[in-house]
Amino acid sequence: MSGNSMKNLGKVFKELRESRKISLRKATGGRFSVSLLSRFENGQSEISAPKLITALENIHASMEELLFLARGFHQDAYSEFRNQLFKAVNPKDLTSLHTLYQREYQQIPFSKDKQEHILNAILIKSYMKAIDETVTLTSEEERVLHDYLFSVEIWGLYELSFFSSCSPLLSVQLLTKYTREMLRKSDFLQGVGKNRNMMHTLLLNGFMACIEAGDFTNALYFKKQIEKNFFEENETYFRIVYLWAEGLLDSKQGRAEEGQRKMEDAVRIFEMIGCSKSADYYRNAIEC
Numbered sequence: 426m427s428g429n430s431m432k433n434l435g436k437v438f439k440e441l442r443e444s445r446k447i448s449l450r451k452a453t454g455g456r457f458s459v460s461l462l463s464r465f466e467n468g469q470s471e472i473s474a475p476k477l478i479t480a481l482e483n484i485h486a487s488m489e490e491l492l493f494l495a496r497g498f499h500q501d502a503y504s505e506f507r508n509q510l511f512k513a514v515n516p517k518d519l520t521s522l523h524t525l526y527q528r529e530y531q532q533i534p535f536s537k538d539k540q541e542h543i544l545n546a547i548l549i550k551s552y553m554k555a556i557d558e559t560v561t562l563t564s565e566e567e568r569v570l571h572d573y574l575f576s577v578e579i580w581g582l583y584e585l586s587f588f589s590s591c592s593p594l595l596s597v598q599l600l601t602k603y604t605r606e607m608l609r610k611s612d613f614l615q616g617v618g619k620n621r622n623m624m625h626t627l628l629l630n631g632f633m634a635c636i637e638a639g640d641f642t643n644a645l646y647f648k649k650q651i652e653k654n655f656f657e658e659n660e661t662y663f664r665i666v667y668l669w670a671e672g673l674l675d676s677k678q679g680r681a682e683e684g685q686r687k688m689e690d691a692v693r694i695f696e697m698i699g700c701s702k703s704a705d706y707y708r709n710a711i712e713c
């Protein structure tokens with residue numbers, strides 16, 4: 426984590442703490458020194474992830490709230506955009522999504538933050554892509570996406586969720602490149618539950634995308650990262666999907682019988698634990 430990022434986090438943390446009228450001593454919970462937290466708030470010192478998470482719990486705030494505000498986002502404006510986006514989604518018609526996409530570009534001349542509108546436009550396109558496979562990013566959108574993902578020092582849930590949504594718009598080469606960046610910059614927050622789940626999802630999706638594209642070199646990179654960050658016993662769903670994905674890789678690499686067995690085993694496990702929708706989804710994927 427860079428000094429600038431930590432300094433900004435400290436400033437935002439202080440604003441959250443003071444807005445809730447919580448003292449420095451109460452924020453530490455007696456787990457670490459008040460002076461360390463004070464220095465962190467004033468940009469004079471860094472703080473470890475466990476101490477920061479403890480302090481956030483004591484001021485009744487989440488890591489995501491802290492990161493979101495530190496990025497300069499406004500919760501109300503972003504929530505409104507997401508609501509509009511979800512309302513515009515129609516599996517049979519792109520009209521509403523296209524209108525929303527154009528609106529983001531129409532707002533740029535009147536906005537102080539051009540990047541925010543282009544990032545919103547990219548997110549809209551990710552939903553358009555699910556309906557129309559021919560949808561692609563413009564060269565400017567590709568540049569803004571690249572610059573944003575490489576400029577952010579800490580990837581929290583917003584970045585992970587944004588990257589996950591945008592991944593269908595990326596080639597497997599770019600997907601792998603950005604995944605490397607994700608793993609480098611989200612290490613600080615991998616212990617946060619929602620982040621960990623999102624990372625598992627991204628790695629599994631990247632693994633399967635590379636297999637489908639016949640890019641076994643990058644597929645093996647994703648396989649290695651999945652096994653390096655392997656799922657806990659309580660993350661059963663991810664373990665089952667990984668078993669299915671391993672079967673897909675075996676099948677694509679000429680080990681058809683072994684691959685078929687793994688995929689069928691995964692579907693059978695989903696059925697046994699009552700995950701009928703997942704069972705149907707992966708059973709249909711075998712037949713495609």
